[in-house]
Amino acid sequence: MHSRYFFTFIATLVSATVLANVVMLYISDDASDVITRFEQHWQQQADIILREAQLLDELERQLSDMDPEHQVRDYLPEQRAYNTNTDANVALHIVTMIAELDLSDAERKALDEVQRILSAPRQSTPDKSLDIAPLQLLENSFSQRHRRLDAALQSLRLGMEARIEETKRQHQAALTSVINKGSVEAWLLLSLVVILACAGAVVLRGQLRTIEERACLFDAIPDALLYCEYSGKITRVNHSCTELFGYSVQELLCMSVEDLIPARFSDLHSKERRNFTGRAQMRRKGQNGLNIIGVHKSGDEIPLDIAIARTALGKETYFVAVIRDLRHELQLQKKAEVDFLTQVYNRGQIEQILNDELSRASRYQRPLSVMIVDIDKFKVLNDTLGHQAGDRALAELSRFLVHSVRPSDGLGRWGGDEFVLVCPEIDAEEALQMALRLVRAYCEQNQNQLSLSIGVTSRTQVGENSDLAQLIEEADRALYQAKAQGRSRAVLFEADRH
Numbered sequence: 001m002h003s004r005y006f007f008t009f010i011a012t013l014v015s016a017t018v019l020a021n022v023v024m025l026y027i028s029d030d031a032s033d034v035i036t037r038f039e040q041h042w043q044q045q046a047d048i049i050l051r052e053a054q055l056l057d058e059l060e061r062q063l064s065d066m067d068p069e070h071q072v073r074d075y076l077p078e079q080r081a082y083n084t085n086t087d088a089n090v091a092l093h094i095v096t097m098i099a100e101l102d103l104s105d106a107e108r109k110a111l112d113e114v115q116r117i118l119s120a121p122r123q124s125t126p127d128k129s130l131d132i133a134p135l136q137l138l139e140n141s142f143s144q145r146h147r148r149l150d151a152a153l154q155s156l157r158l159g160m161e162a163r164i165e166e167t168k169r170q171h172q173a174a175l176t177s178v179i180n181k182g183s184v185e186a187w188l189l190l191s192l193v194v195i196l197a198c199a200g201a202v203v204l205r206g207q208l209r210t211i212e213e214r215a216c217l218f219d220a221i222p223d224a225l226l227y228c229e230y231s232g233k234i235t236r237v238n239h240s241c242t243e244l245f246g247y248s249v250q251e252l253l254c255m256s257v258e259d260l261i262p263a264r265f266s267d268l269h270s271k272e273r274r275n276f277t278g279r280a281q282m283r284r285k286g287q288n289g290l291n292i293i294g295v296h297k298s299g300d301e302i303p304l305d306i307a308i309a310r311t312a313l314g315k316e317t318y319f320v321a322v323i324r325d326l327r328h329e330l331q332l333q334k335k336a337e338v339d340f341l342t343q344v345y346n347r348g349q350i351e352q353i354l355n356d357e358l359s360r361a362s363r364y365q366r367p368l369s370v371m372i373v374d375i376d377k378f379k380v381l382n383d384t385l386g387h388q389a390g391d392r393a394l395a396e397l398s399r400f401l402v403h404s405v406r407p408s409d410g411l412g413r414w415g416g417d418e419f420v421l422v423c424p425e426i427d428a429e430e431a432l433q434m435a436l437r438l439v440r441a442y443c444e445q446n447q448n449q450l451s452l453s454i455g456v457t458s459r460t461q462v463g464e465n466s467d468l469a470q471l472i473e474e475a476d477r478a479l480y481q482a483k484a485q486g487r488s489r490a491v492l493f494e495a496d497r498h
Contacts, residue, residue, distance in 0.1 A: 016195060038174040045167045048101050052160050055101075059094045059114075060153065091118050103159065110155035117149050224323040229316065232256040232270060244325055246297030257321075260294050262301060273319065276310055294323070303330060339413040341391055342398035350412025350420050354468050357410070357424050361462040369431035369458040371421040372475040373401065373438070376451040376487040378417040385448075390417075393448055400445070404438055418479075420472070428458035428492055435490030443488060451488035455479025458492070 095115050103111065218225065224241035228234050237252045245252070245260055257273065258266040294302040303326040311318055337349040345353065354370065361368040375381075375397060382390040394417060401411055401419060410422035423431055435454040442452045455478030457471055478493035485491065 055098045107159035110152040113152040226321045345412030353410040367427040369423040369426045370471045372455045372479045373419040375417040432492045453482040454490040456492045
């Protein structure tokens, strides 16, 4: 569930980021186009204005040269002989070049006025020797022509200035547009940064929560977990590991794995750990029949079951061990296999032992003997002294048998006051002598003046058809025969007698 929400959030974030980048790219391209178009327009207008200014300047210079009395912009004419027609043609040519420029309507009207004035027939300069009235009329005509020409030139100058102002206004508008679009782009970028920061905070919070959950889970696992380096130095443990070995976390992190096993096994363990190559799957130790033992802080040895994995992080090699305390399991196993009262094997377990010994004797053709041991007059003991006395007698007999038989013999309570003794690699004669010795020794040392009756059966060679039921039946018949002969004795089963 959390993963689905997380990936949905990431997909939404990626989509928002892509959309914001597309919008920002569009705004940037549009602003770039606006700036490019403005630069082209500005360059175009600048060229026109510069060309117009140059031509107007040249026109005014020509007009000043053409008519010394018409001093436009205070140009002082050179002292030379004037060719009026030639100067007028040059001025008209300049006017034609100005007309080819991209002018406004007002400028074209003013230019047309200049062209008409220059194209009109020019009267001669008035002679001061003439009469005053004609002279006055001629001067008025010159003055009117000069005013018209000045007004037209002034109109051209104003048009050029207006064009400059319009270009500046367009530049300001384009600059404002670019700034506004840049502001939108900045807000989008800021929004994206805020979204990414929020997303990072959410992801970081999720990661911290995941780390906390994993840490809680790591400590909640009932089995002990231990991480160590290739050198054996412990790098991480959980709470169960500290409880198992009795050390604190800080103490364990300063120790090596070999410090947690008996000193007699440390060298072998160090060698096997370095040679361990399990990577893809967990490898279980102790499956070869050898017990794994750990050492508690108090010095007590602990039976363990360990699963180990080897992994590599970069160039470093690490081991991960899952350690299980077998003490409780062995106690449960012992309770399942051992009779509670007598502390020897119960009936189910002694049957399993007998079956195993039958298979082994048949495979290797070795002798096998089985005994059924019974306390004589046990019922009388229970009836006279009570069941507690009977229980003490059974416990005393089990202790006697445990200390009297070989370590390789299997001993179990069959039921009531009967015990089964499985004796591998003992023939009939040896088994009978052993049973007689048990009868004599028990009579001499038990506190209730009790005696034993033992039925013995034996196989020199165990055949494939021999089974548990047959051996138990034979030993049971021999036991009844010992009872019938007066008790406190051992009898060997003989097939001829039955």
